[in-house]
Amino acid sequence: MAWPVLSGERMMLRPPADSDAGPLLGILTEPEVSKWWVGYTADRVRDEITESGNALIMEIGGHCAGALFLYPHEDAEYEHVVIHLFLGAHWYRQRYGAEALAIAINHLVAQGHHRFTLDPNVHNEPAIRSYERLGFGRVGVLRQYQLRHDGSWEDGLLMDLVASDIPNGLDWRSG
Numbered sequence: 099m100a101w102p103v104l105s106g107e108r109m110m111l112r113p114p115a116d117s118d119a120g121p122l123l124g125i126l127t128e129p130e131v132s133k134w135w136v137g138y139t140a141d142r143v144r145d146e147i148t149e150s151g152n153a154l155i156m157e158i159g160g161h162c163a164g165a166l167f168l169y170p171h172e173d174a175e176y177e178h179v180v181i182h183l184f185l186g187a188h189w190y191r192q193r194y195g196a197e198a199l200a201i202a203i204n205h206l207v208a209q210g211h212h213r214f215t216l217d218p219n220v221h222n223e224p225a226i227r228s229y230e231r232l233g234f235g236r237v238g239v240l241r242q243y244q245l246r247h248d249g250s251w252e253d254g255l256l257m258d259l260v261a262s263d264i265p266n267g268l269d270w271r272s273g
């Protein structure tokens with residue numbers, strides 16, 4: 099699916115360009131990011147981000163600051179959108195992750211989507227805190243969900259938010 103450019107107050111979400119590959123690999127090899135996004139190479143950046151059709155670049159002040167992924171479920175009977183994201187450490191703790199989620203989810207609700215899920219590692223406390231502040235709730239533990247650097251499996255936390263939770267839209271400043 100082709101995603102449009104979506105503008106927020108401090109950032110924009112836009113389709114990836116080939117020139118994003120270098121900055122994205124730089125972010126994905128930062129220790130704070132690769133702790134949770136394991137094993138990224140130039141080939142994976144191309145296949146999973148710049149050429150995937152599922153990713154939007156988070157652009158802040160003209161810089162590629164991270165990426166947000168949208169995976170709409172194909173079966174209309176179980177309609178929902180799975181979301182993943184990462185931000186470079188330079189932009190942490192300024193609610194840019196929350197703003198990116200709000201921009202994307204408000205757009206998706208306007209398009210008729212109604213349920214959104216995130217699945218952070220159970221130990222990823224900054225991510226869980228950021229998502230809860232925004233209004234996501236804890237659904238339950240996904241056992242042995244993520245393959246770690248050492249070959250072990252770690253649990254994930256399924257979190258969700260539905261359109262009826264946010265009748266006035268999602269505000270990244272809330273929480």
Ligand SMILES: CC(C)(COP(=O)(O)OP(=O)(O)OC[C@H]1O[C@@H](n2cnc3c(N)ncnc32)[C@H](O)[C@@H]1OP(=O)(O)O)[C@@H](O)C(=O)NCCC(=O)NCCS
Nearest residue numbers: 131134183184185190191192193194195218224225227228
């Ligand atoms: C998760 C992520 C998207 C959150 O984005 P963000 O814009 O930094 O989020 P917020 O500014 O809303 O901060 C979230 C909360 O965690 C805290 N926090 C953020 N980064 C932190 C860090 N490295 N260590 C400790 N606390 C941190 C913030 O203080 C905030 O909590 P508080 O306001 O109650 O103190 C971003 O940190 C990130 O990309 N991390 C690396 C990759 C990742 O974990 N992706 C998510 C996979 S599901």
